[in-house]
Amino acid sequence: MTRKITIALDCMGGDNAPKSVIDGVKLASNEFKGEVKFLLFGDKSKIEDLIGKNRIKSEYEIIHTDDIVLPDEKPSIAIRKNRKSSMALAIEAVKSGEADASVSAGNTGALMALSKIILRTLPGISRPALIQLMPNTNKSCTALLDMGANIDCDYMNLCQFAVMGVSYYDALMSKEMPSVALLNIGSEETKGDDAIRDAAGFLKESKLSKNFVGFVEGNDILTGKVDVVVADGFAGNVSLKSIEGTSKVFSKFLKEMYSSNIFTKIGYLFVRNKLNKIKETLNPEKYNGAMLIGLNGISIKSHGNANGVSFYHAIKNTVSLVKSNINDKITTLINELEN
Amino acid sequence: MTRKITIALDCMGGDNAPKSVIDGVKLASNEFKGEVKFLLFGDKSKIEDLIGKNRIKSEYEIIHTDDIVLPDEKPSIAIRKNRKSSMALAIEAVKSGEADASVSAGNTGALMALSKIILRTLPGISRPALIQLMPNTNKSCTALLDMGANIDCDYMNLCQFAVMGVSYYDALMSKEMPSVALLNIGSEETKGDDAIRDAAGFLKESKLSKNFVGFVEGNDILTGKVDVVVADGFAGNVSLKSIEGTSKVFSKFLKEMYSSNIFTKIGYLFVRNKLNKIKETLNPEKYNGAMLIGLNGISIKSHGNANGVSFYHAIKNTVSLVKSNINDKITTLINELEN
Numbered sequence: 001m002t003r004k005i006t007i008a009l010d011c012m013g014g015d016n017a018p019k020s021v022i023d024g025v026k027l028a029s030n031e032f033k034g035e036v037k038f039l040l041f042g043d044k045s046k047i048e049d050l051i052g053k054n055r056i057k058s059e060y061e062i063i064h065t066d067d068i069v070l071p072d073e074k075p076s077i078a079i080r081k082n083r084k085s086s087m088a089l090a091i092e093a094v095k096s097g098e099a100d101a102s103v104s105a106g107n108t109g110a111l112m113a114l115s116k117i118i119l120r121t122l123p124g125i126s127r128p129a130l131i132q133l134m135p136n137t138n139k140s141c142t143a144l145l146d147m148g149a150n151i152d153c154d155y156m157n158l159c160q161f162a163v164m165g166v167s168y169y170d171a172l173m174s175k176e177m178p179s180v181a182l183l184n185i186g187s188e189e190t191k192g193d194d195a196i197r198d199a200a201g202f203l204k205e206s207k208l209s210k211n212f213v214g215f216v217e218g219n220d221i222l223t224g225k226v227d228v229v230v231a232d233g234f235a236g237n238v239s240l241k242s243i244e245g246t247s248k249v250f251s252k253f254l255k256e257m258y259s260s261n262i263f264t265k266i267g268y269l270f271v272r273n274k275l276n277k278i279k280e281t282l283n284p285e286k287y288n289g290a291m292l293i294g295l296n297g298i299s300i301k302s303h304g305n306a307n308g309v310s311f312y313h314a315i316k317n318t319v320s321l322v323k324s325n326i327n328d329k330i331t332t333l334i335n336e337l338e339n
Numbered sequence: 340m341t342r343k344i345t346i347a348l349d350c351m352g353g354d355n356a357p358k359s360v361i362d363g364v365k366l367a368s369n370e371f372k373g374e375v376k377f378l379l380f381g382d383k384s385k386i387e388d389l390i391g392k393n394r395i396k397s398e399y400e401i402i403h404t405d406d407i408v409l410p411d412e413k414p415s416i417a418i419r420k421n422r423k424s425s426m427a428l429a430i431e432a433v434k435s436g437e438a439d440a441s442v443s444a445g446n447t448g449a450l451m452a453l454s455k456i457i458l459r460t461l462p463g464i465s466r467p468a469l470i471q472l473m474p475n476t477n478k479s480c481t482a483l484l485d486m487g488a489n490i491d492c493d494y495m496n497l498c499q500f501a502v503m504g505v506s507y508y509d510a511l512m513s514k515e516m517p518s519v520a521l522l523n524i525g526s527e528e529t530k531g532d533d534a535i536r537d538a539a540g541f542l543k544e545s546k547l548s549k550n551f552v553g554f555v556e557g558n559d560i561l562t563g564k565v566d567v568v569v570a571d572g573f574a575g576n577v578s579l580k581s582i583e584g585t586s587k588v589f590s591k592f593l594k595e596m597y598s599s600n601i602f603t604k605i606g607y608l609f610v611r612n613k614l615n616k617i618k619e620t621l622n623p624e625k626y627n628g629a630m631l632i633g634l635n636g637i638s639i640k641s642h643g644n645a646n647g648v649s650f651y652h653a654i655k656n657t658v659s660l661v662k663s664n665i666n667d668k669i670t671t672l673i674n675e676l677e678n
Contacts, residue, residue, distance in 0.1 A: 074529070137588050148524050151532050185487050185576040190413070193490050193573070218580030222588045231577075234532070237524040238574045239581040241557030246585035249476050249561045257613045264613055270606025274596045 004037050005322050008090040008099035011042030012068040013106020015305045018042055022050040023308025028315040029058035041065050041086040069110045078110035079117050091118045094297040100322040101298035103314050105306050115292050115299040124334035128294035129161050131168050133287050138224025143169045148237035155198035163333045164293045165228035166211055171324030178227035184215035207336045289314035343376050344661050347429040347438035350381030351407040352445020354644045357381055361389040362647025367654040368397035380404050380425040408445050414452035430457045433636035439661040440637035442653050444645050451488055454631050454638040463673035467633035468500050470507050472626055477563025482508045487576035494537035502672045503632045504567035505550055510663030517566035523554035546675045628653035
């Protein structure tokens with residue numbers, strides 16, 4: 001029998017918490033019944049109310065907390081003031097080994113700060129990074145990191161991000177030799193700042209030389225030209241937000257177009273199936289759950305505005321990450337990097 | 340009578356040159372007949388062949404050049420080797436006062452280097468930047484700079500970009516008090532690196548204090564939340580390319596969807612008019628022509644893959660810029676910045 005996986009959940013973080021979290025747990029418990037146990041951190045009476053009469057089908061335990069991290073709390077304050085919050089205690093459960101991973105939809109800055117200070121970085125990793133999969137037009141996914149944890153990075157940070165990205169992609173997509181590239185503003189060797197050029201030089205001569213394919217630009221991320229795109233947290237965040245913003249604009253245009261008159265409404269009926277397929281492919285809910293990668297333990301950030309369905313996907317992605325032994329992969333690869 | 344505007348064109352730069360350039364000139368000459376004179380730099384016999392029997396309706400002059408800047412020429416080489424190229428001589432015509440502006444679809448790096456060395460920066464401006472308008476969902480346009488001319492910028496570079504962006508927006512969109520923001524990875528004051536935070540601090544106390552609205556993120560660019568978005572050339576380029584890439588993905592999805600079967604083809608007919616309106620709004624051809632702003636003269640970069648129609652739009656946008664006296668606006672505002 002395989003060991004049961006335990007997931008610690010911050011039930012109080014996010015715009016729609018705790019409802020979104022409990023809804024997500026209910027959906028996940030149908031799928032992972034018997035396989036996953038949930039530790040629910042937060043306001044016990046609220047959580048019990050939400051669970052209601054429809055018992056959750058998986059094993060679970062409620063750990064009452066009075067404190068929560070506010071959405072606008074500064075990270076530096078949160079790590080001093082909120083150590084007994086639902087967010088902090090969920091991460092502490094990972095640290096102590098009671099849980100295999102934690103998930104929170106709360107304050108991103110506080111979550112990163114608490115995760116770093118509680119879990120600490122893996123040996124050989126200087127800084128953790130935020131990583132997530134995005135759908136691409138090559139019928140697969142692209143992993144992007146760092147999505148905003150570190151605004152200034154030196155070349156070795158970027159090389160370590162490459163190691164973490166490759167390990168993550170292998171873990172989630174079962175691809176042993178994912179390709180990896182550095183985000184730049186041109187493909188020529190002379191482009192970019194010193195950190196990017198030095199990282200390229202290092203990776204070319206490293207254990208990752210076969211994975212490393214050079215530079216890509218912002219328009220290459222969604223095409224699936226490479227499996228893993230590495231950037232500092234500023235460029236990564238700008239790129240992610242630009243992609244998200246443009247997607248929203250197109251969705252809005254289409255929605256307005258189809259609802260604008262009787263002809264377009266009829267037109268919609270002819271393409272509804274195809275359009276739903278595209279929506280399903282791009283569905284951001286499915287890709288919910290960014291990992292703060294590079295720590296001694298798995299800490300997952302759900303979108304702050306997640307509903308029950310997208311929180312369920314964050315749990316599902318977390319289960320896959322736990323099963324994949326991702327941190328073992330990173331540790332092995334980081335030790336070999338310079339050989 | 341208003342003075343005739345003279346535009347110097349590098350007829351040999353770009354994937355489809357010289358045909359795209361001459362096609363663009365023919366279209367523009369219908370519109371600006373009598374108002375604009377063209378100086379055509381490049382291979383005289385090729386240009387004459389393309390002009391053919393259908394004479395161009397505007398006044399024009401062909402200046403033969405043997406040398407052209409190759410697409411992969413390094414900027415550092417181009418400024419030494421290609422000083423008699425069609426690109427360099429078009430810019431020299433601006434410098435000498437023979438032309439009011441130059442347009443080229445050639446090698447971007449070489450164009451920036453040649454423009455900088457020939458035209459030099461305006462008094463009070465340390466570095467020029469690439470700026471362009473993009474359509475937004477607020478039924479207007481957003482100007483983004485720097486789109487890739489400078490990868491590392493200090494706070495004063497960013498403040499000068501803000502001055503140039505505001506002047507550009509006023510010039511092209513006739514809005515006296517455009518709003519301007521710095522591209523960042525969050526709206527809180529603590530976000531970003533020193534350069535961005537210091538620029539924000541400076542702008543708040545400067546002559547631009549009424550224009551300056553703080554930080555925006557990558558997803559705010561297309562919504563028209565602000566008129567002018569300022570970034571260093573790395574983040575600006577990453578954002579621009581990410582937006583372009585995402586737009587292409589959506590266009591491809593829609594094209595494939597509508598052409599996939601008889602039902603979707605019928606569905607297309609019901610929305611064709613609306614869809615064409617959206618296409619017209621977003622049409623990248625209309626927004627062709629990025630200005631290398633901050634120089635003693637107007638140097639415009641057309642998309643490298645421009646066809647005749649988009650080159651025509653680059654010419655049209657150039658004429659507007661010449662008429663607007665943009666450099667006078669910049670000079671006035673930069674002198675007042677610290678007061």
